[in-house]
Amino acid sequence: MTEPTLSGPRADTGKRFLAYLIDFAILFVPVFILIAAVPSLGRLVGFVAGLAYFVYFDGSPSGQTVGKRAMGIRVVDFQTGGPLDYGKAFIRFLGRIVASFLCGLGYFWAIWDPQHQGWHDKIAGTVVVPVESYPVSSWP
Numbered sequence: 001m002t003e004p005t006l007s008g009p010r011a012d013t014g015k016r017f018l019a020y021l022i023d024f025a026i027l028f029v030p031v032f033i034l035i036a037a038v039p040s041l042g043r044l045v046g047f048v049a050g051l052a053y054f055v056y057f058d059g060s061p062s063g064q065t066v067g068k069r070a071m072g073i074r075v076v077d078f079q080t081g082g083p084l085d086y087g088k089a090f091i092r093f094l095g096r097i098v099a100s101f102l103c104g105l106g107y108f109w110a111i112w113d114p115q116h117q118g119w120h121d122k123i124a125g126t127v128v129v130p131v132e133s134y135p136v137s138s139w140p
Helices: 013-037 039-058 066-071 086-099 101-112 119-124
Strands: 073-077 126-130
Touching: 013 039, 013 066, 013 073, 013 101, 039 086, 066 073, 086 101, 086 119, 101 119, 119 126
Parallel strands: none
Antiparallel strands: 073 126
16 A cells, blocks of 8 residues: 655644534434434434435535535545545545544544544545645535
């Protein structure tokens, strides 16, 4: 395996957290209401909705969910600095599940990691960067 070649600034972990809160409000608050009404269906819909949301937006040419766009950050391939494809976005989504274990340690990992990568970033080979350094050509 070759070493990553992407250099340059990384997204601030505070901005990443705020982007996640925005995405959480958009996606998960309605799902929680559904879970309260119909628990088994709500959990299934929540998983599928989260999968579709994060794979679609992270795998798009912009690499931005609504929250990332609002915070001026994006996710890119660590090797190329370019956008992810949907396959890599899917792997990153699965990595989110792993990152949530142990009280979310995999997310907090980005605070002290030299590349500011959470476990989901390490698993998928991605990094979150500021848009001013890695401009977005179009957003879905």
